[in-house]
Amino acid sequence: MNESVLPDIDGGLRQAALPADGLGDLRANAAGVFWLAADPATGSRQLWHWVGDRARPLTPPELDVTSRVNGYGGGTHACLGDTVTFVAGDHQMLYRQPLTGGDAQPWWSQPDTRYGGLVADPQRRRLLAVEEKGSARQATQCLVALHDDGRVVLAEGADFYDAPALSPDGQRLAWVEWALPHMPWQRAHLVIADLDPDGHIERRRVWDGGGAVTQPCFADDGSLIVISDHRGWWQPYRINGDAAQPLGDHPADHVSTPWQLGECHHLWPHRHTGLLMRFHEGSAGVLQVDGQGREHRRLLPDATRVIGLAMADGWLYAITQGPSHAARLARVRLDDGHQETLFALPTPDDLPSPTYVSVPLSDGEHVTAFVYLPATAAGTLPPLIMRVHGGPTAASYPVFDPLVRWWTHQGYAVADLNPRGSGNFGRAFRERLAGQWGRLDVEDATVMADELVARRWADPQRLFLRGQSAGGFTVLNTLASTRRFRAGASLYGVTDALRLASQTHRFESGYLDWLLGDDEAKHEASPVNRLGDFAAPVIFFQGARDAVVLPDQTLSMAAALRRQGLEAEVVLFPDEGHGIRHPANRRRLIARELAFFAAHGGDTS
Structure with a gap:
């Protein structure tokens, strides 16, 4: 699927590029x-x-x-x-x-x-x-x-x-x-x-x-x-x-x-x-x-x-x-x-409805998501885009999001994941990720994908994963840990935790010690040090002016994956920081991401 010929349902691509909040x-x-x-x-x-x-x-x-x-x-x-x-x-x-x-x-x-x-x-x-x-x-x-x-x-x-x-x-x-x-x-x-x-x-x-x-x-x-x-x-x-x-x-x-x-x-x-x-x-x-x-x-x-x-x-x-x-x-x-x-802000008609899904885990805890399903032909299982929020202590909400509507109109199911460590579920749930980032969140993404497949809400052969900032770290570690997902998108995501700990701004300069532990733990949990575990293609989106996750993190990771013979596409936005804000850039991101997923098994045409 080519970016220039993507369908624009009722101005859907332009609408999808609007910020949800x-x-x-x-x-x-x-x-x-x-x-x-x-x-x-x-x-x-x-x-x-x-x-x-x-x-x-x-x-x-x-x-x-x-x-x-x-x-x-x-x-x-x-x-x-x-x-x-x-x-x-x-x-x-x-x-x-x-x-x-x-x-x-x-x-x-x-x-x-x-x-x-x-x-x-x-x-x-x-x-x-x-x-x-x-x-x-x-x-x-x-x-x-x-x-x-x-x-x-x-x-x-x-x-x-x-x-x-x-x-x-x-x-x-x-x-x-x-x-x-x-x-x-x-x-x-x-x-x-x-x-x-x-x-x-x-x-x-x-x-x-x-x-x-x-x-x-x-x-x-x-x-x-x-x-x-x-x-x-x-x-x-x-x-x-x-x-x-x-x-x-x-x-x-x-x-x-x-x-x-x-x-x-x-x-x-x-x-x-x-x-x-x-x-x-x-x-x-x-x-x-x-x-x-x-x-x-x-x-x-x-x-x-x-x-x-x-x-x-x-x-x-x-x-x-x-x-x-x-x-x-x-x-x-x-x-x-x-x-x-x-x-x-404008709200169109025919909005997808969120369904709250809570999956119990073996230790008595749970992982949750808000799931949106497209209209599909009887007996047809849609491809799934699982979205991981940033933070990792931020949260997903059951709200109208123009991007979710766009994806469901293209035939994709969408799951907004709230893995352990997310906010809004109490201090114990938020602090559960201490020393376990890159492990428990990966487990939660996998468990939720299995649950949605078991419910016949998603095609098990067409599962895709995308995340921004800390969510990008989860995406990359999940792709290195399981073959369940066909491809992934990392939006200004963390690739090298040890390097990030020495480069990021003062506000978060001690955060990675809490999330991961000592330097050895940061090294082991970093996707850039797990290159041999990757098999799925990845697309990276990065602002050149990002002061939180420096652009070199993304560029180095993509180059290392390509040296391993894997597909790793980079879309760099010269005028963006930590987040892609300009509507024209957001439209470019959305179109490139969907075309990437479609080229790797997600085509619903």
Whole structure:
């Protein structure tokens, strides 16, 4: 199958290239609602504003609103008075955009410095932010306050900072800190500081539950709620001095794995009402609870992924996805439950429906996936594309994804795998991968493929595997461990763990020790050192500007496979980093990948 003659069902290839989660970074206050939306033509992110019952783009399209702190960003904007400040582009300059019109103006920048996690301090007319200075593994972070007259360092000395939250009266500040070699979902603590009238820290204390904390949030009455997983699940707690009062005891995660700054998955309008996310079987819902965390009602019932929550003037605002809708901004009036959709990405008809599949393993654990089946002739078994998410602590969700729809329209079944180590299933499930990456995830991919074949949902002779970043590592190790899959696609995937550990950015510089162990273990688990075990062809996709998985990893692996006499195709994108964002590049990737699978037994024409 040739890329130039791929069928384009109802504009399907163009639709498939759209990001599934093209909205994010939601904020709301008296000035309106603010969020990011990806431009379908360029992939760059613009800041949008909802006010006066209409949505409008606020920032100029040539400025990509994005933070690069920790490599994954987040918390890119904050509204202060009649202006909104945002972080833009590769240079990470802070701009000010008037809400009443006019051009965005440069406001703050420092050489080789990145900003994220922006929060407004309206009483002092300043912004709070996580500041990261320096490149790659030499970077340092601090928590700063920025104002027209200069910069004040509020906290320094920790390796990493996140989630600055200011009390309603402006007298207390809370944030999260953690230290290498940990990631923020492994070990992180809460810091609570008293501020003097000028905003300087007078006293600070630490609350450490023995696990990881995330997303501190002040209620309107000034009480502080934080999400902690020290009892095995990401659950909300009200902090009173050194004591933590649990707000409910439901055994479920209430936030996703914190890869980005400034995320918000719970809100507490006052002591007697909470709004929070909760997972069940990998699907997220939005709940309204009482002051003790007891469920009152479910909101936005068709949503199965919650990207962000915000609150203003008695309305809950939420960016969500679901099986029947692409990313959208909706709001719910809390006094009567009235729901409105304010902004939405296009959602076509004839969407494939996800089926939740959970397969028990011999040790009492389980592996799960969301499976989508194409329309096929009676008695015909479709080829299967199994998709492995990145992280590996990220997760797959049962939501409309334009790419999944495209694949099912081409006659493929799709399985979105959540192997052990994935987020949203509790701390024990997430930590099960410690020292076992490249082993348990490979076992899980194989077990799920066997299950779908046994159910006659997939042709056992036409199984394909694809994964991005950490998922690419799973793809390559699976191809080296089993002959079940006909071919694989690695999207900016890890090939040499030992080399990656010495080259990757500071945020993840200690992560591979936890996932794999010592240098010998990293060497043994690296696909580049298992070349003799490969038999299936592989296609690699790589951004030339990737600072997480350096391009040389992909190029070296492909060259080594070719020296072994194996087929290894490389598609390099000169203008992309860790992830393929530009729609034209995404269309090229999707077409090349499908043509590759079709050429190796997946042709459904």
